[in-house]
Amino acid sequence: MDTYDDVVNGRRSIRGFTAEPVPRELVEEIIALAVRAPSSLNSQPWNFTVVTGEPLERIREGNTERMLAGVPESREFRMGEPYAGQHRERQVEIAKQLFGAMGIAREDAERRQDWVMRGFRQFDAPVSVVVTYDRELLGNDIAVFDCGAVTNALVNAAWSRGLGCVINSQGIMQSPVVREHAGIADDQVIQTCVAMGWPEESFPANGVVSRRRPVAEAARFVGFDD
Template identity: 30%
Template sequence: MEFAKVLQRRRAVRHFNADPISVNTLHSIVAAAQQAPSWGDSQPWRVTIATGDTLARIKAAHRQRAQAGVKGHAELTAGTPTWPAASRENTQTWLTGIQAFLGDQAPQLDAIQADLFDAPVLVYLTIPQGSPAWSVYDLGAFGQTLMLAAADYGVASMPAYEIIKYPDIVRQFTELPADQLLVMGIALGHRQADRLNDYPAGRTDTHQILTIKD
């Protein structure tokens, strides 16, 4: 697929159908993501994927807590991040826009999120405990490359805090090593025909973020 089309296809999908993804396809997606750049070629990333019975157990435990309103406690940061004013404005624009777009269907978004987007695959990205900040950058590059690779294979994706909101649940059912820091989760699957997936999230005008000095 042409790269421009891959970029356009890679969008946040918030509701997946039940179609499975083969182990071979998952392996190919991760192998492609390994072409991501890395500081000093350190390649700090590790990938744990949950499917089948493991995923079902994770979803059941996650749903119970989410519906009970249990606060998340992700491992990467403590507390609520303080975003710069421009970022807060972007987030508020997105939130207002998607709620208006969904209308009466807006509450469904919370329910689908509690069900981890009904995804047939959850990908957990980790780096070693005590890694330098550069490794977080590397893992971000790896995660983006993974999602672009997935798009090239016709697989949709959704990176979300919700997926790593309760790290003890993830650790319990995936047996994630204690020396790994759980940083990010990405849902993979095929797009459900649902209005939840139709919101056209915008991007800041390039002129507002770009400076070129000659």
């Protein structure tokens, strides 16, 4: 078993997967680890719908058809204004890393569009884990925070078992499609999904490691002796 440091420092977002199926028992094991994530007042608002096979293919097809037809997105969380300033710079930086790894030139509109569509297809992963929370908590930001915590735990637990993931809100941009084919009840709010599977080692984008802000930039320490 890897140490916690090995998992956290070694994990990457995986966007290319083999076709090898993921056993249900392994996903259950991963979720059992993930739900040890901290939760405000132990509320545990999260739920998981794990989708594979034909239902997942129907979600891919529905997402793709609706996006190509220009159907407006219908994600069930607030997006806010587009990123600007340093947040936009970081977004552009990782996009440049990914396009560079894949050899996609800036002027290659066809391949850039194909890359975007991969996200709507949940990167062709064999498994999609749709993370939802109880609708009675809609508007409660703590519930969303808790879902973020459990999703982080999920991708790290998967990595510790040899599986790759990417947290993929593009995959739920057409939430009615996901809700229909995954059978998600109306009492749930769709927060995000996680594409999961065995990493395709030869897929160039899988080697991309995003830059992280150093501690000196991200953290302030108050009341410590210098």
